[in-house]
Amino acid sequence: MGVIEKLKTDVLENGILDSETIHHEFVSGVHGRKLDFDKIPTGSDLYELWLDALVEHIKANYNPLPDFYIGVANGANRLAVSIAARMGNGAIGLMTDKETPKSVRFSTSAADVISSYKPDFALFLEDVGTSGTTSLTGVEKALALGAQRAEVLNTWQRNKKLAKLEEAGVPYQSVIFEPLPSFPPDDCDYCKAGVEFVPHD
Numbered sequence: 001m002g003v004i005e006k007l008k009t010d011v012l013e014n015g016i017l018d019s020e021t022i023h024h025e026f027v028s029g030v031h032g033r034k035l036d037f038d039k040i041p042t043g044s045d046l047y048e049l050w051l052d053a054l055v056e057h058i059k060a061n062y063n064p065l066p067d068f069y070i071g072v073a074n075g076a077n078r079l080a081v082s083i084a085a086r087m088g089n090g091a092i093g094l095m096t097d098k099e100t101p102k103s104v105r106f107s108t109s110a111a112d113v114i115s116s117y118k119p120d121f122a123l124f125l126e127d128v129g130t131s132g133t134t135s136l137t138g139v140e141k142a143l144a145l146g147a148q149r150a151e152v153l154n155t156w157q158r159n160k161k162l163a164k165l166e167e168a169g170v171p172y173q174s175v176i177f178e179p180l181p182s183f184p185p186d187d188c189d190y191c192k193a194g195v196e197f198v199p200h201d
Contacts, residue, residue: 032182075127129154132165
């Protein structure tokens with residue numbers, strides 16, 4: 001079994017994806033089974049496997065390699081520094097902060113680094129791609145600060161396409177492409193089936 005397939009299997013076996021007995025309301029209001037990569041402890045075997053899968057994908061799909069890795073708060077934030085260190089090519093890892101539930105911003109120091117270096121290629125790391133809305137806010141800010149190129153890499157893409165990124169013309173890839181159904185509240189198949197519902201907090 002390859003590292004990416006093992007990551008997918010381990011995510012399913014370790015409760016990162018809601019079990020079939022529960023579903024959540026997302027920030028957008030739709031309902032579905034939630035993927036929560038925040039449940040993976042930093043430094044755990046599953047975290048190291050997550051990094052291995054990302055590194056394998058990056059090395060196989062990006063040439064030249066990114067010179068900046070930027071984590072999308074909150075789920076993928078910690079990946080940026082870990083991946084930059086793993087790549088070993090002098091890349092810089094930066095994190096973002098939540099501005100609103102659907103947008104991120106840079107701290108003053110992170111913004112200064114981007115505007116000083118003006119990276120040739122900044123790769124945004126996102127744990128779960130749903131529409132691309134949050135990632136897009138980071139990409140737009142990085143480009144405005146002087147990044148020459150910015151793309152998004154999702155660990156798991158839960159929709160067939162990430163509409164907001166496509167509308168903006170931002171390239172994106174995903175390590176795991178497996179769409180998961182989501183429903184408007186009034187037409188939620190999970191609610192109709194009596195599956196436990198967890199409102200968005």
